Amino acid sequence: xxxxxxxxxxxxxxxxxxxxxxxxxxxxxxxxxxxxxxxxxxxxxxxxxxxxxxxxxxxxxxxxxxxxxxxxxxxxxxxxxxxxxxxxxxxxxxxxxxxxxxxxxxxxxxxxxxxxxxxxxxxxxxxxxxxxxxxxxxxxxxxxxxxxxxxxxxxxxxxxxxxxxxxxxxxxxxxxxxxxxxxxxxxxxxxxxxxxxxxxxxxxxxxxxxxxxxxxxxxxxxxxxxxxxxxxxxxxxxxxxx
Amino acid sequence: xxxxxxxxxxxxxxxxxxxxxxxxxxxxxxxxxxxxxxxxxxxxxxxxxxxxxxxxxxxxxxxxxxxxxxxxxxxxxxxxxxxxxxxxxxxxxxxxxxxxxxxxxxxxxxxxxxxxxxxxxxxxxxxxxxxxxxxxxxxxxxxxxxxxxxxxxxxxxxxxxxxxxxxxxxxxxxxxxxxxxxxxxxxxxxxxxxxxxxxxxxxxxxxxxxxxxxxxxxxx
Numbered sequence: 001x002x003x004x005x006x007x008x009x010x011x012x013x014x015x016x017x018x019x020x021x022x023x024x025x026x027x028x029x030x031x032x033x034x035x036x037x038x039x040x041x042x043x044x045x046x047x048x049x050x051x052x053x054x055x056x057x058x059x060x061x062x063x064x065x066x067x068x069x070x071x072x073x074x075x076x077x078x079x080x081x082x083x084x085x086x087x088x089x090x091x092x093x094x095x096x097x098x099x100x101x102x103x104x105x106x107x108x109x110x111x112x113x114x115x116x117x118x119x120x121x122x123x124x125x126x127x128x129x130x131x132x133x134x135x136x137x138x139x140x141x142x143x144x145x146x147x148x149x150x151x152x153x154x155x156x157x158x159x160x161x162x163x164x165x166x167x168x169x170x171x172x173x174x175x176x177x178x179x180x181x182x183x184x185x186x187x188x189x190x191x192x193x194x195x196x197x198x199x200x201x202x203x204x205x206x207x208x209x210x211x212x213x214x215x216x217x218x219x220x221x222x223x224x225x226x227x228x229x230x231x232x233x234x235x236x237x238x239x240x241x242x
Numbered sequence: 243x244x245x246x247x248x249x250x251x252x253x254x255x256x257x258x259x260x261x262x263x264x265x266x267x268x269x270x271x272x273x274x275x276x277x278x279x280x281x282x283x284x285x286x287x288x289x290x291x292x293x294x295x296x297x298x299x300x301x302x303x304x305x306x307x308x309x310x311x312x313x314x315x316x317x318x319x320x321x322x323x324x325x326x327x328x329x330x331x332x333x334x335x336x337x338x339x340x341x342x343x344x345x346x347x348x349x350x351x352x353x354x355x356x357x358x359x360x361x362x363x364x365x366x367x368x369x370x371x372x373x374x375x376x377x378x379x380x381x382x383x384x385x386x387x388x389x390x391x392x393x394x395x396x397x398x399x400x401x402x403x404x405x406x407x408x409x410x411x412x413x414x415x416x417x418x419x420x421x422x423x424x425x426x427x428x429x430x431x432x433x434x435x436x437x438x439x440x441x442x443x444x445x446x447x448x449x450x451x452x453x454x455x456x457x458x459x460x461x462x
Contacts (some may be wrong), residue, residue, distance in 0.1 A: 026292060053360055053363075053364065076366045076368065077366075079363070079364055079366035080366045081367065082364075083364075084364040085356065086361065088357055088361070090355075090357045090358060090360065090361035091360070092358065092362075092376050092379055092380075093380065094379045094383075103362075103365070103367070103375055103376075104362075104365035104366060104367055107367055107371050107375065108365070108366045108367060108371075140442075149361075152365070153365070156366065158364060214375075
């Protein structure tokens with residue numbers, strides 16, 4: 001399988017603080033990679049570099065054929081290939097669910113207005129929320145909002161999806177419904193990078209787990225790696241519950 | 243001279259009041275367009291644009307409107323550009339409005355969470371599409387009460403146009419008083435007329451603010 005996301009020796013600093021100290025990893029087509037680690041380990045920053053919400057200082061970064069470290073990067077083409085779901089959902093509060101989902105397809109892909117509702121419906125069916133098509137975000141629970149955010153991302157037909165701690169703001173019950181949606185996506189062959197604190201999800205769904213520590217990829221392996229950590233840092237991380 | 247206040251005097255004042263409304267509307271419309279430009283520059287990614295607009299806002303906000311008016315009316319007159327009083331007052335007030343509205347609206351745009359920009363740009367929307375479809379509709383809700391409130395300031399500031407001979411309400415009152423010498427009565431009536439224009443706007447601004455706050459409480 002060919003890698004669709006390739007990070008090589010990525011360095012990234014915020015001011016004088018270096019948060020990524022030479023991060024390298026690859027994600028193959030159809031692969032689900034869980035990225036775990038403590039707060040401040042750089043896992044979210046690494047993810048945000050992949051669709052260039054953060055710029056990198058050095059290293060090479062290629063996503064779906066787009067060279068992100070190149071000056072002539074077509075940012076909008078990149079972002080059509082890469083979907084992102086955030087911890088705080090970030091739905092547009094002044095738009096209905098349908099409008100949230102179809103705004104980008106209409107503006108970016110020039111989807112005709114008459115086809116918009118059908119696209120919204122098919123996207124919502126994938127996250128099990130077709131009946132909420134006319135609701136406003138504030139009328140939905142956190143779990144439902146996050147599922148709409150996933151549907152909104154899916155409607156752009158991305159080749160890779162990034163999940164940035166998407167269940168961290170949810171209680172356990174709502175977390176379950178969002179994780180189920182993600183698991184179905186994974187089974188459908190979506191290429192996914194998932195920054196998460198859900199170890200059970202990482203173990204069961206991820207093809208590969210990346211443990212980040214102090215701005216570096218510290219340990220990497222299949223989901224079963226979590227049952228047999230090789231480094232003391234991962235062992236300590238897992239022992240602390242989170 | 244002298245004499246009593248007649249219906250003709252009142253009609254004259256009401257005509258002046260009409261010109262106050264015309265001047266306010268002109269200033270506010272032109273000022274809104276220019277203020278929108280100022281807001282765009284103040285929130286631009288290009289540093290030079292931000293700096294230029296920052297200096298512009300600081301200079302205008304730090305200068306009395308009367309001085310702006312003198313510069314536009316007398317200053318341009320000296321170099322051969324004679325503006326009629328309405329235009330001179332309109333341009334001065336436009337400049338004044340653009341700086342204040344630009345700054346009010348910048349604050350409103352910046353109060354929309356940064357994550358909204360990230361979500362929209364992550365969906366491949368351009369910066370302009372993000373601004374128009376995502377940021378401005380949310381900022382407009384926040385901006386409406388202070389904008390209407392500022393309109394009250396503009397309306398009162400139009401009285402300064404009287405010094406360049408534009409016959410709006412204040413100037414009309416001066417003219418009437420010069421013939422009647424009853425300042426308490428004449429300027430009292432002018433004051434009541436100003437109040438009649440401003441008070442509904444203030445009430446409207448406050449009710450908009452209340453509605454907005456209720457909306458926020460429900461959303462939280």
